[in-house]
Amino acid sequence: MADANTDPRDLKTDLWKKMSTSPFVMVGPADGSTHSEPLTAQLDEDQVDTLFFFIGKDNRVAGKDKLMLQFVSKGHDYFACLSGRGQIANDRAQIDKLWNNQVEAWFPGGKEDPNLALLRVDIDSAELWETDMSLGGKLKMLFGGTIRSDEAGSHAKVGTTAENSPA
Template identity: 50%
Template structure:
């Protein structure tokens, strides 16, 4: 399996279950569950709706480096991704990812003054797969830096 296949496997797994744990290591606080929003138009980036007073939103100004952990719906694919967290309050993006499920968290809807959209730009990742035929052993599929060479394609290039 080559890198592109592994990355396609990651995006497919994330599409089936977009729930991740995200935290800022420098905060020395626990990661928290968030729902990842993503789109092929913005490669290698995840977006999260949050409240402006959320510890991620308040902590990233002084510590923008964040870590995302992902477990696939079938517990057969895992990823740990480091990157940079920033605010992306572009109204077009807020509208693009908006849904009834998100609206339930914000009393004022898209105009809620406490609403913010966080952007996580992926820098480095490790990805594993559970090999069920080998007694549930995990095998690393990939470890390396993100390559932003082609803005129209999501992919990661290994440095191993």
């Protein structure tokens, strides 16, 4: 995230790269009716504005339309808050594309497990923060002190980059 003039597609691509190394996301209903829970995002590089999650049909977010998702990178230097529309989309081709050994560990019945549901979340908007602080800024944060804005990192707000929606 260089600055406010960065292309939203570049920001989303950067987010997806970071999520690919640590795809754990807190997901909950946007209305706050229940707590968020950790889910593992299944990333489809062909759909940069969509996240997929294999969940149980009885999962607390299975029937929720509006969702809020929070992501923190492995190095704790990148943060994202995403909002989107959720729906169960048990498309067999998409399930086959995203299926892996980790998913199978949660669903002993495999792709035919009667409790299996594929949650599709179409991202409507995102706020992204990246802390790319200088060594001096990191020391101030560690030991206390005032951090100047040029030491703090960057922040961006991004709408969807889906081709059928305005960016």
